[in-house]
Amino acid sequence: MSEEISRRQFLKSGAMSALGLMVVPSSVLGKAFGHVAPSDKLNIAVVGIGGMGHANINAVKETENIVALCDVNWNYAKGVFDEFPKAKRYWDYRKMFDEMGPEIDAVIVATPDHTHAIIAADAMTMGKHVFVQKPLTHSVYESRLLTKLAETTGVATQMGNQGASWEGTNLVCDWIWNGEIGDVTLVECATDRPIWPQGLNIPEKVDKVPKYLDWDLFTGPAKMNPYNEIYQPWNWRGWWDYGTGALGDMACHILHQPFKALNLKYPIKAEGSSTLLLSACAPQAQHVKLTFPARDNMAKVAMPEVEVHWYDGGLLPDRPAGFPQGKALMPANGGLTIFHGTKDTLICGCYGTEPFLLSGRTPNAPKVARRVPTSHEMDWVRACKESKENRVKCNSDFSEAGPFNEMVAMGVLAVRLQGLNKTLEWDGENMCFTNIGDNEEIKTVIKDGFKIHNGHPTFDKTWTDPVNAREFAAELIKHNYRDGWKLPDMPA
Numbered sequence: 352m353s354e355e356i357s358r359r360q361f362l363k364s365g366a367m368s369a370l371g372l373m374v375v376p377s378s379v380l381g382k383a384f385g386h387v388a389p390s391d392k393l394n395i396a397v398v399g400i401g402g403m404g405h406a407n408i409n410a411v412k413e414t415e416n417i418v419a420l421c422d423v424n425w426n427y428a429k430g431v432f433d434e435f436p437k438a439k440r441y442w443d444y445r446k447m448f449d450e451m452g453p454e455i456d457a458v459i460v461a462t463p464d465h466t467h468a469i470i471a472a473d474a475m476t477m478g479k480h481v482f483v484q485k486p487l488t489h490s491v492y493e494s495r496l497l498t499k500l501a502e503t504t505g506v507a508t509q510m511g512n513q514g515a516s517w518e519g520t521n522l523v524c525d526w527i528w529n530g531e532i533g534d535v536t537l538v539e540c541a542t543d544r545p546i547w548p549q550g551l552n553i554p555e556k557v558d559k560v561p562k563y564l565d566w567d568l569f570t571g572p573a574k575m576n577p578y579n580e581i582y583q584p585w586n587w588r589g590w591w592d593y594g595t596g597a598l599g600d601m602a603c604h605i606l607h608q609p610f611k612a613l614n615l616k617y618p619i620k621a622e623g624s625s626t627l628l629l630s631a632c633a634p635q636a637q638h639v640k641l642t643f644p645a646r647d648n649m650a651k652v653a654m655p656e657v658e659v660h661w662y663d664g665g666l667l668p669d670r671p672a673g674f675p676q677g678k679a680l681m682p683a684n685g686g687l688t689i690f691h692g693t694k695d696t697l698i699c700g701c702y703g704t705e706p707f708l709l710s711g712r713t714p715n716a717p718k719v720a721r722r723v724p725t726s727h728e729m730d731w732v733r734a735c736k737e738s739k740e741n742r743v744k745c746n747s748d749f750s751e752a753g754p755f756n757e758m759v760a761m762g763v764l765a766v767r768l769q770g771l772n773k774t775l776e777w778d779g780e781n782m783c784f785t786n787i788g789d790n791e792e793i794k795t796v797i798k799d800g801f802k803i804h805n806g807h808p809t810f811d812k813t814w815t816d817p818v819n820a821r822e823f824a825a826e827l828i829k830h831n832y833r834d835g836w837k838l839p840d841m842p843a
Contacts, residue, residue, distance in 0.1 A: 393480075393735055394418045396451065397459040398444045398470050401427035401584060403484050403511065404461030408435075410728035411459075418454060421447050426563035427584045442565050444470050452477055457735050460484060461511070463593045465830075466571045468493035469838055475500045475508075476839050480735040482728065484511040485603035486595055487749070487756035491782055492829035492841075494760060498753025499842040507734035509727070509745040510752035512603040514702025516723035516730055520608055520746075523690075523703045527612040529716035530651035532692030532708065538609045539660045539668035539689045541681060542701070544597040549589035549664075550627060550635040552798045554579040572836035589633050591767070596633030597663035598762045601701065603755075605686040607747075608703040609659055610755045612690075614646045617757065617779020618659075623765030626664070630795040630815055636664025639762040661762055671696050673709055721746060764827055770795065771820055784824055792817035 395411060396419035397404050408417060408431065421441040422428035432440055441447040448455075457480035460470045468488040471481045475497070487510045488494045501508045514520055526532065557577040560566045566578045573592045576582075588594035609615065620642035625634035639661040646654035662668060670680055671689060673696075681687040686701025699706035708714065723730045723746055734745050744750065761777065768775060768784075770793045776786040800811030832838070 392416045393456045395457050396455045399462035400431040405431050407459050410726045419447050419451050423565045423568040424584050463587045464595050464599050465489045465573050465593045472839050475504045475506055480507040482509045482731050486599040486759050487752050490830050491757050491760045494753045494756040496841055498749050501749035503842045505739040508749040509731035510747040512607055512747050513727040514604050515747040516727040517702055519703030521720040522706050523608045524612045524720040525716045526714045531714040532697050533694030534653045534655055535690050535692050537658050537691040540605045541662040541667050541687045542601040543685045544601050547586050547589055549633045551632045553631045572832035595763050598759055602759045604701050615643050616754050618643050621761055621765040621775045623769045625766050630797050636666050637766050638662055639765045787821045791820040793820040
């Protein structure tokens with residue numbers, strides 16, 4: 352390819368899509384940020400490599416350079432370390448950034464939820480492109496911060512909700528935007544997760560930290576808890592200090608279609624309920640209701656106020672009228688979304704897969720949503736190599752993923768504040784609840800002391816002391832980080 356071909360011409364030609372994984376000359380792609388290898392391959396560092404991080408690596412390793420690997424559990428990470436013997440190994444991502452910053456173009460973050468924001472924010476302020484596993488962050492404030500940092504730094508961003516790049520999501524959007532089901536005022540979503548233990552008392556046993564694990568680094572900005580083997584490497588999802596339960600695991604795959612197709616942003620009301628709510632561990636099952644205000648109408652469909660319901664832990668919405676008897680409401684992929692429209696009902700699985708109309712009609716809607724010809728990860732690689740001025744945003748770029756993740760985090764807030772026994776009113780722009788009084792208090796169960804003795808049940812719950820509800824909510828919205836850990840300031 353001639354180097355006289357302009358980058359804009361190259362992209363307009365559609366050649367990028369056609370070439371897929373081919374290497375393109377730097378004169379075409381540009382070098383807007385960071386170090387670019389002579390081969391025009393990205394030099395990628397990965398933080399959190401034992402789980403989904405490995406899957407993300409597999410999606411990019413054939414065409415890009417994996418130059419640094421970081422994990423706090425070197426036993427869990429051993430297979431990936433062995434696969435990339437030339438990549439430098441680190442326990443602490445901060446040391447990795449200090450030593451290798453100039454050599455790194457982009458960073459993949461696949462750590463537990465509570466460390467996503469601080470790692471990604473540090474990378475972005477260094478001018479590094481970031482791919483961050485879902486959920487994007489642990490809190491509303493962290494999501495807002497990454498959204499604004501993406502705007503101010505100009506780096507390429509992507510959240511790891513891969514269904515955002517799949518055809519199911521595209522079809523859901525195309526059909527709704529074309530008015531195929533009419534106006535939507537109710538959406539119901541569900542998952543069969545969690546499949547890890549939840550609803551657990553705080554472990555009373557203190558285990559010895561194994562040599563292959565740095566517990567202090569795993570804890571990161573969260574409060575320091577005594578180590579117990581139940582937390583790591585995978586079951587951290589069910590513990591509030593580190594994870595966000597089934598919402599953080601699956602809502603990013605299941606709620607994304609309503610968020611995108613209905614042009615949602617911030618809810619105005621939130622309600623939550625669950626099985627026994629414990630102070631440290633997510634409940635076994637939850638129901639969340641979020642209310643969103645009316646949005647600007649589209650050309651072929653109105654966008655009235657809409658309720659979005661979330662169910663997990665085995666809970667399901669009612670079967671819609673006309674849904675086939677004997678057919679499972681939730682597909683085998685563990686997710687369900689039902690759009691109730693004024694003309695028809697649209698149902699799809701996790702990631703928006705296999706959408707269909709309850710009427711049996713097959714829409715013939717124009718393809719409006721952006722299609723991704725490569726993988727979710729490689730679309731991000733493509734965006735990294737484009738200049739800020741000419742970049743085509745990824746399908747889960749932080750300009751979308753950030754506000755969307757606030758919706759996911761809001762679900763957690765609704766559940767954890769259910770003890771206030773009210774519909775919470777939310778001011779999205781200012782990230783605060785407007786109907787929690789100055790003197791309201793809230794308490795949560797620390798330990799469920801239920802026992803059966805001689806055939807007789809006894810109920811002996813241990814509760815936290817009552818705390819100021821506004822202060823408790825504020826901490827959930829914006830976490831107080833442990834000493835030694837700090838986010839960059841929120842951009843104006």
